[in-house]
Amino acid sequence: MDKLPVLFVSDAVVLPGMVVPIELDEAAQAAIDAARAGSESRLLVAPRLGDRYATYGAVATIERVGRFRGGEPAAVLRAVGRAKIGSGVTGPGAALWVEVEPATETTTEHAKELAEEYKRLVVAVLQRREAWPVIDQVNRLTEPSEIADTAGYAPYLDDEAKRELLETPDVEERLEKVIAWAKDHIAESEVSDKIAEDVREGMEKTQREFLLRQQLAAIRKELGEGEPEGSDDYRARVEAADLPEAVREAALREVDKLERGSEQNPETAWIRTWLDTVLELPWGVVTEDSTDVTAAREVLDADHHGLEEVKDRIVEYLAVRARRAERGLQVIGGRGSGAVVLLAGPPGVGKTSLGESVARSLGRKFVRVALGGVRDEAEIRGHRRTYVGALPGRIVRAIKEAGSMNPVVLLDEVDKVGSDYRGDPAAALLEVLDPAQNHTFRDHYLELDLDLSDVLFIATANVVEQIPSALLDRMELVTIDGYTEDDKVAIARDFLLPRQLERAAVTPAEVTVSDDALRELAANYTREAGVRQLERLLAKALRKAATRLATGTEHVEVDLDNLKDLVGRPRFTPESAERTSVPGVATGLAVTGLGGDVLFIEASAADGQTGLNITGQLGDVMKESAQIALSFVRSHAAELGVDPAVLDRSLHVHVPAGAVPKDGPSAGITMVTALTSLATGRPVRSEVGMTGEVSLSGRVLPIGGLKQKLLAAQRAGLTEVFVPQRNEPDLDEVPEDVKQALKINLVSDVRDVVRGALAAATGNATTKSSVAAA
Incomplete structure (x- = not known):
């Protein structure tokens, strides 16, 4: 060594x-x-x-x-x-x-072959750099070991790789490593060169297009031609537009960006779109309201039958604005001056069409915004404008469509707004519908304050309970519970029939419809709160009449005799007498999304283990009502004249139409009556309906939707109803003809319901006595 x-x-x-x-x-x-x-x-x-x-x-x-x-x-x-x-x-x-x-190094034939391959790779790398003197020196090398060690000069190898070569005494192994590294470097260099070439060509193309555009602009200037359509001078448009000062400043800032940028800048497109949207909004356009209260009421009466509460509300709004205008007070804009009305009621009662009539009576533009099924919050507030395909929200688009800053905007089906991972549109509506906030509504796309305080928002809904409480608090609730039979006949005569005669291309001289036929259609062919199905049946009858006229008949009269031939058999017949003919069945009153309806509750008993089985796809509230009703009947069996042993069996409470979900606190007294009827063997009187919740002590608790339930009772042919005593103030909203057609019993104790609802005892009764004190 x-x-x-x-x-x-x-x-x-x-x-x-x-x-x-x-x-x-x-x-x-x-x-x-x-x-x-x-x-x-x-x-x-x-x-x-x-x-x-x-x-x-x-x-x-x-x-x-x-x-x-x-x-x-x-x-x-x-x-x-x-x-x-x-x-x-x-x-x-x-x-x-x-x-x-x-270190000892041996040269083999394989090492020489590897050395020649590596030499070719090194020469290829040096040729890319045009290092010709170095190439000559490399070509003069013959020893495989020397050729491998030239990698020490390679700039693409780091110190760790070079150290690895130093510590590899075997020539063949050393050559294999440097060959692999050289191939990797050449591949990377080719990709980099390709990218650089593409970038250079792109820059040359951009420069060439810029030069051509400058030449084109100079040529147009010499020829006296303007810019092509869609390339207007945004600065001149902004300065000429009637914009609020804050909006003008924001628009001019965007114009500055547009003028400084090039056509190839991706921001150019969305800046142009944003400026177009801002300039198309009617910032300074306001329609003048009609302040003639009498004329406005005439317009509403001409378009709709009944609906006195809604008409009164609109007339009151007009009267207040007229007085403010007379006294020189602020009328247009201003914090909290807007009105938000919620029209709630079943389908077909005229909520949407009423919005059009309100706009016509005010002399305002009308825009309808359909919210049913909307789940994306951006549909209300707009998208961020940096997103591809960004748009302002539906509220801003409605203002743009109306062409004025004070239109009547109908928010249709507000109770059907959903929410998911994209946000909660109902929460976004809070700012829109709050009169104390909407004077500075900010859309995500515009990013500008938009004054909505003078917009008259009218929202519609079928089920108030489905509207979030915070949103419901922002609106003034006006309920439209449905029409009586007389109302439907009047609406059909004055509104529906003329419209369908026109659509069927027949005249009143060719086709006449009797009032008796209209009443039959309203009573036995439809069972709805509104008049939508009634209008469809009228259209069907007129189509049949038009067919007869086309085959040679000179005149067609639609009356009771030929009604079945024209529209078919009656779809609804009174069934209360049939359903309640046996003990254990009681007729209740309920409210659904389609209005009021009757609800039959059946109870039966069988031998077996003591218990209560509840069916009919009921919600938790109605299941609890059944348990409470059974507990009350058992604990007060003596008062009700019920043998307790009769209830110690397998009891079954069923609410038919099991495919329809049912829930709500209004079936308690009906279940008590059905169970008592079952236990006493005395059927419930067929002409009697009832609604109300019950407590364990027998108190009758108040319910909602009384007007709709009483309308349903009248449509079903009932003549007597039991309602909670505490709902007496709600009777003021019930039409007089309904109150005259029904005997309304106000009760506070469920024992009174049982006394009045059950039929008189017969010899076949299973109990030893009648109802307690009766």
């Missing part, structure tokens, strides 16, 4: 064949001095990467000792071979001496 001074360098890896300059610090100077003094000017140069020392180094000779241009001492070393570092030994001077074992 040889003994050489060692020089550890941390900023480079020296491979055999390389000539490198080394700056001489104290340790390097000691190694150079030791080499020149005792080892034939040879020393070992080894890399030091981090805290680890190499196991191999390069044996180097000192070519020259001098200084760099800056005056720092330096030495030029030539690496002539690699050697394995052994243990440390002592030697002259202050340098570190180690034993070294020169």
